[in-house]
Amino acid sequence: MTEQVSPASRLRGVVSVPGDKSISHRYAMLTSIAEGDSRIDNYSTGADCQSTLGCMRSLGVDHTFSEEEGRQVLTVHGRGIHSLAAPSATLDAGNSGSTIRMLSGILAAQPFDTRISGDESLVTRPMRRIITPLSEMGAHIDAANSQYPPLSIHGSSLRAIHYKLPVASAQVKSCVLLAGLYADGETVVEEPVATRDHTEIALRELGADISLSPRMARVRGGAALKGKTLYVPGDISSAAFFLIAALITPNSDLIITGVGLNPTRTALLDVLRSMGAQIKLLHIEEANGEIIGNLQVKSSRMKGGVIEGATTAAVIDEIPILSILGAVSENGLTVRDAGELRVKETDRIESIAHNLRAMKIQVATSEDGFTIPGRQQFHAAEIKSFGDHRIAMAFSIAALAADGPCLIHDAAAASVSFPEFYTTLHNLTN
Ligand code: S3P
Numbered sequence: 001m002t003e004q005v006s007p008a009s010r011l012r013g014v015v016s017v018p019g020d021k022s023i024s025h026r027y028a029m030l031t032s033i034a035e036g037d038s039r040i041d042n043y044s045t046g047a048d049c050q051s052t053l054g055c056m057r058s059l060g061v062d063h064t065f066s067e068e069e070g071r072q073v074l075t076v077h078g079r080g081i082h083s084l085a086a087p088s089a090t091l092d093a094g095n096s097g098s099t100i101r102m103l104s105g106i107l108a109a110q111p112f113d114t115r116i117s118g119d120e121s122l123v124t125r126p127m128r129r130i131i132t133p134l135s136e137m138g139a140h141i142d143a144a145n146s147q148y149p150p151l152s153i154h155g156s157s158l159r160a161i162h163y164k165l166p167v168a169s170a171q172v173k174s175c176v177l178l179a180g181l182y183a184d185g186e187t188v189v190e191e192p193v194a195t196r197d198h199t200e201i202a203l204r205e206l207g208a209d210i211s212l213s214p215r216m217a218r219v220r221g222g223a224a225l226k227g228k229t230l231y232v233p234g235d236i237s238s239a240a241f242f243l244i245a246a247l248i249t250p251n252s253d254l255i256i257t258g259v260g261l262n263p264t265r266t267a268l269l270d271v272l273r274s275m276g277a278q279i280k281l282l283h284i285e286e287a288n289g290e291i292i293g294n295l296q297v298k299s300s301r302m303k304g305g306v307i308e309g310a311t312t313a314a315v316i317d318e319i320p321i322l323s324i325l326g327a328v329s330e331n332g333l334t335v336r337d338a339g340e341l342r343v344k345e346t347d348r349i350e351s352i353a354h355n356l357r358a359m360k361i362q363v364a365t366s367e368d369g370f371t372i373p374g375r376q377q378f379h380a381a382e383i384k385s386f387g388d389h390r391i392a393m394a395f396s397i398a399a400l401a402a403d404g405p406c407l408i409h410d411a412a413a414a415s416v417s418f419p420e421f422y423t424t425l426h427n428l429t430n
Helices: 022-033 047-058 097-107 128-136 170-182 198-205 236-248 268-276 310-314 316-328 339-343 348-358 389-400 411-415 419-430
Strands: 003-005 011-014 035-041 065-070 071-079 113-117 139-146 148-154 160-166 185-190 208-215 216-220 227-230 253-260 276-288 290-299 305-307 334-335 364-366 369-371 381-386 406-410
Touching: 003 148, 003 389, 011 419, 022 035, 022 047, 022 071, 022 097, 022 170, 022 198, 035 185, 035 419, 047 065, 047 097, 047 411, 097 113, 097 128, 097 148, 097 170, 128 139, 128 170, 170 216, 198 208, 236 253, 236 268, 236 290, 236 316, 236 389, 268 276, 268 305, 268 310, 268 316, 310 316, 316 334, 316 339, 316 348, 316 369, 316 389, 339 348, 348 364, 348 369, 348 381, 348 389, 381 389, 389 406, 389 411, 389 419, 411 419
Parallel strands: 011 253, 035 227, 160 185, 305 334, 381 406
Antiparallel strands: 003 406, 035 071, 065 071, 113 148, 139 148, 185 216, 208 216, 253 290, 276 290, 334 369, 364 369
16 A cells, blocks of 8 residues: 655644554453453554454454444453463464564463464564573473574473563563463563563553562562453554654644553653653543553754663654654754664664655664754655554655655555554644
8 A cells, every 4th residue: 555645734633542552462461361351441453463362362362342432442351371272373473573572471381382473574573582581481482593483382381580681672571571470489570771661560450469679570470360441541652653743844733642651651752852842741640550641742943862872772663753853853863772673673774764865864874773964854755664664654754844745655554553544644634
């Protein structure tokens, strides 16, 4: 599917974004191994989260969808921690790194073998980062070239470990904690910098035996989880596209409702404010330990700057859209310490640089980042998403600032996290 996106003179109105992808994955997995039915309001409409549900169904856990006031409400019929069934075929995680990495923690503890794989992007993504701790816990996992999907996971009884994450990764942290639910004893995970803590919060909400301290989580195996009613806040990583679109489009004034504002996810707001963004928090509430708020954003003079160290890790999913802001900012943008971008859904340093250059924007790349000078003009061009949802959406926002209409090829990739993206964008700009 090719989308045409035309330049916009302003963005005004009120929008919402789909339920948070990270939280949806965790709720789907955890309620599947909880006892009884759980109701998950505002579950992500993105294809990645449907992949997780597909895997859970193949493991014997049924779910149903209903629609309430325009929101998807998912009911998961949990079967308890020891009730998953052996799947009859290879589990399909689709494009979703979160699904394969986190679910592997549960699969490693099952009394059966599982094979799990995904699409042509997923089979290039590194898995040694989960194979290493799960093997230490006693699991046996075979992988292509010892590190790529498909993974063949030979489930076994696990022992608790104390694992110090070598790199900041919430997926790896979550994988070990999920395996820890089944392990004999107390599993401890320590992280070098704080990463998103949705797994820890969800485990506490569902009744796991978990204790938390800064950059450390401990879970004791054997406790039962209990199904409950949960609400998924809007995804701040999806809101990022409209936040930055409004900041860089003159005369814009936009409200984004119901956005998840967990402090481990809001570094983007701090970065944007430090660069001059006018972003106001209008209303705030809490659901199941997660914070939710409405954001008002107005067009602003953006200075640009440097993103590095722990900040890079905290805004890693927002780097593609931050690169668009960088090109039109006053001083440009330098991103460092972002080697992880090379192993996302695509090599995002290359996908960003390719499309920036197609739009006649200067960029210099390095092994772990890039520099984009400021005050540049986007030129109309044909954009390639390379099948990467965040690249499709980031360059659709660049097209709003271009000197003519742009064609976004393989724009359907956006549906991995945000199927309603183009409808929302067209409503805002027309
Ligand atoms: C995620 C963690 C991050 C992020 C990904 C979702 C999660 O990945 O980039 O989109 O839901 O835990 P890493 O754990 O690889 O840093």
